[in-house]
Amino acid sequence: MTLIERVHGNFVYNRRVERLCTHLSAVMPHGRARVLDIGCGDGLLSSMIMEARSDLEIVGIDVLIRPRTHIPVTEFDGRRIPFANDSVDGAMFVDVLHHTPDPMVLLREAARVARSAIVIKDHTANGFLAARTLRFMDEVGNARHGVALPFNYWTRERWMEAFETLGLRVAAWNDRLGLYPRPASWVFDRSLHFVARLEKGRD
Numbered sequence: 001m002t003l004i005e006r007v008h009g010n011f012v013y014n015r016r017v018e019r020l021c022t023h024l025s026a027v028m029p030h031g032r033a034r035v036l037d038i039g040c041g042d043g044l045l046s047s048m049i050m051e052a053r054s055d056l057e058i059v060g061i062d063v064l065i066r067p068r069t070h071i072p073v074t075e076f077d078g079r080r081i082p083f084a085n086d087s088v089d090g091a092m093f094v095d096v097l098h099h100t101p102d103p104m105v106l107l108r109e110a111a112r113v114a115r116s117a118i119v120i121k122d123h124t125a126n127g128f129l130a131a132r133t134l135r136f137m138d139e140v141g142n143a144r145h146g147v148a149l150p151f152n153y154w155t156r157e158r159w160m161e162a163f164e165t166l167g168l169r170v171a172a173w174n175d176r177l178g179l180y181p182r183p184a185s186w187v188f189d190r191s192l193h194f195v196a197r198l199e200k201g202r203d
Helices: 003-027 044-052 103-113 130-145 156-165 184-188
Strands: 033-038 056-062 073-075 088-094 114-123 168-174 193-200
Touching (some): 003 044, 003 114, 033 044, 033 103, 044 056, 088 103, 103 114, 103 156, 156 168, 156 193
Parallel strands (some): 033 056, 033 088, 056 073, 088 114
Antiparallel strands (some): 168 193
């Protein structure tokens, strides 16, 4: 493990998970809601969200089931979500879609299985050296874990086009997440990250 990877793991990871828990909890469906975490990994973040939001039940799916998970996880092929139409209240992607060859495939599947809301945390490749910065972050955070790295970063405009194509309305958009401490935030935060809540079936 390199020095950069050790610093990322010890200094950045915990802060990032805590901040994401706060931001995601705020945009999750309210009431007794069942949410599907697509590409959930070990489910740690989802378990933290459930601690913050006792009204939520979150289950996960992933292409690889880890030996120990914090939530129930079902294996899937990375394309077809093994749930029936409108079978969950919401779906969630956390830094998953940019790891896929075609994010539209899973976005369309999420819109099929979720009754009301889709919550996304991902990146926008807008701004000076945005794509290069995101690529560096992906390599540091994920390469050693064997995660696929297609570096498929969309601009904000491309995200909006995708949402419109699928009939999804942007109900919330936050690109000031504060995931990194200063001075790292000046390079790695900016508006490179966003959390969005999308809603179905509304004008």
